[in-house]
Amino acid sequence: MRNAVIKPLFVHAPSATFRVLVAAMIALGLMVADHRYHHLELARATLETLIYPMQYAASLPVQLVRTTQNRLDHEAQLRRANDDLQHENLVLKGRLQQFESLRAENMRLRDLLGSSFDVGERVLIAEILAVDLDPYRQQVIINKGSNSGVFVGQPVLDAQAVMGQVIRVNALSSTVLLITDADHALPVESNRNGLRTIAAGKGSSQELELLYISKNADIHVGDLFVTSGMDERFPPGYPVARVKTVRQDPDNPFTTVVAEPTARLDRSREVLLVWALNLTPAVAPPAPPTAAVGNVK
Amino acid sequence: MTMVMLWMVIINLIVALFLTIVPLPPEISEWRPQWVTLSVIFWCLTAPERIGVFWGFGSGLMLDLFTGGLLGQQALSLALVAYVTITLHARVRLFPRWQQSFFVWIVLLAERLLTLWILGATGQPMPTLSYWLPTLVGLVLWPGLARGLTWIGRHTGAL
Numbered sequence: 001m002r003n004a005v006i007k008p009l010f011v012h013a014p015s016a017t018f019r020v021l022v023a024a025m026i027a028l029g030l031m032v033a034d035h036r037y038h039h040l041e042l043a044r045a046t047l048e049t050l051i052y053p054m055q056y057a058a059s060l061p062v063q064l065v066r067t068t069q070n071r072l073d074h075e076a077q078l079r080r081a082n083d084d085l086q087h088e089n090l091v092l093k094g095r096l097q098q099f100e101s102l103r104a105e106n107m108r109l110r111d112l113l114g115s116s117f118d119v120g121e122r123v124l125i126a127e128i129l130a131v132d133l134d135p136y137r138q139q140v141i142i143n144k145g146s147n148s149g150v151f152v153g154q155p156v157l158d159a160q161a162v163m164g165q166v167i168r169v170n171a172l173s174s175t176v177l178l179i180t181d182a183d184h185a186l187p188v189e190s191n192r193n194g195l196r197t198i199a200a201g202k203g204s205s206q207e208l209e210l211l212y213i214s215k216n217a218d219i220h221v222g223d224l225f226v227t228s229g230m231d232e233r234f235p236p237g238y239p240v241a242r243v244k245t246v247r248q249d250p251d252n253p254f255t256t257v258v259a260e261p262t263a264r265l266d267r268s269r270e271v272l273l274v275w276a277l278n279l280t281p282a283v284a285p286p287a288p289p290t291a292a293v294g295n296v297k
Numbered sequence: 298m299t300m301v302m303l304w305m306v307i308i309n310l311i312v313a314l315f316l317t318i319v320p321l322p323p324e325i326s327e328w329r330p331q332w333v334t335l336s337v338i339f340w341c342l343t344a345p346e347r348i349g350v351f352w353g354f355g356s357g358l359m360l361d362l363f364t365g366g367l368l369g370q371q372a373l374s375l376a377l378v379a380y381v382t383i384t385l386h387a388r389v390r391l392f393p394r395w396q397q398s399f400f401v402w403i404v405l406l407a408e409r410l411l412t413l414w415i416l417g418a419t420g421q422p423m424p425t426l427s428y429w430l431p432t433l434v435g436l437v438l439w440p441g442l443a444r445g446l447t448w449i450g451r452h453t454g455a456l
Contacts, residue, residue, distance in 0.1 A: 016349060016383055040368055054311075141365070182421055
């Protein structure tokens with residue numbers, strides 16, 4: 001007994017029942033603070049930076065398997081992949097030639113309408129960390145954090161479409177809430193006829209629900225919905241989802257529409273983080289009347 | 298508590314956290330047992346006078362951080378798991394291993410039930426029946442896991 005000199009003041013430690021009550025109170029307090037008031041962002045970011053090395057270590061086995069697979073690929077396979085990529089590159093470059101002229105034309109037409117806005121974007125590629133998170137939330141961890149300028153609310157895309165937005169940032173990594181999470185919704189519009197709606201997640205990785213579409217709305221299976229930019233968070237015009245089923249339920253005052261996200265939410269390895277350079281189209285200065293008249297020659 | 302034992306508990310919990318987030322093929326990821334819960338139950342049964350409610354609370358908090366869940370969600374359920382286990386440890390320790398498994402199963406079910414309640418209270422969608430699969434895996438794994446951990450503890454001098 002090293003401490004025999006010091007007489008213990010409390011002979012009995014607090015009972016287990018007392019301890020569990022204290023623990024439960026703290027846990028409930030934490031949950032309320034985290035869920036309702038978001039008071040814990042800073043503490044959470046700090047702790048997440050500390051455990052990031054361990055999360056990274058947990059993703060290493062999968063990375064190792066991927067690297068080994070790449071090493072073992074035959075030369076013929078690599079050559080074929082290379083050919084495919086070059087072919088795709090050519091096609092994309094061909095389309096890009098038109099893109100420049102179309103963009104100029106679009107700007108000119110918008111000038112005529114007096115609703116000029118320029119949207120340019122800067123992107124950064126981040127990698128998804130191969131770890132399994134809470135299976136009942138739709139979220140992923142990416143390997144870029146506030147050191148790379150990532151911020152909360154930043155849109156995240158993959159090669160196909162919108163994936164989600166950043167909800168938590170720490171120094172080295174950040175957490176992305178996918179558009180399919182039950183807590184996520186974003187404003188979209190139909191690419192075919194401009195019908196506006198909200199795409200809300202349902203908690204499963206394959207489905208989105210399009211809300212508040214009236215019974216007589218013009219909507220068909222296969223319609224593509226793109227971001228409308230009305231949230232001033234997601235840049236407008238990026239594909240989000242394609243309509244899968246359209247159903248009229250007697251108990252629902254609106255049409256029940258289920259759409260499938262076009263992003264490969266459960267298969268992508270790399271994502272694009274987007275910085276919109278100018279995202280405020282709302283208050284365009286009214287065009288002077290002479291400008292409109294001046295065009296009529 | 299000896300230093301060796303403290304280290305063994307910490308290493309055990311870290312390994313359990315690792316196993317919880319290591320990616321598995323989607324076909325079997327629904328069967329992933331509740332590693333951290335199982336570890337907490339084991340240590341509460343083995344050293345109830347040392348490992349108690351606040352160890353459960355702490356490992357639950359780590360689990361929340363690791364899996365990006367609501368902060369405090371697993372901390373609450375693991376604190377209660379630890380409480381139930383140390384309250385009943387004197388009786389349960391005398392059971393043969395296979396009977397212990399059923400006690401462990403009940404505790405694992407209780408943990409899932411609490412988490413389900415929290416999911417509902419925070420407005421998450423209700424999970425499917427596969428939500429309960431990990432408890433069955435835990436039931437099957439328990440005898441081997443307890444024997445293995447006891448063996449390691451004896452050989453390293455932790456127990």
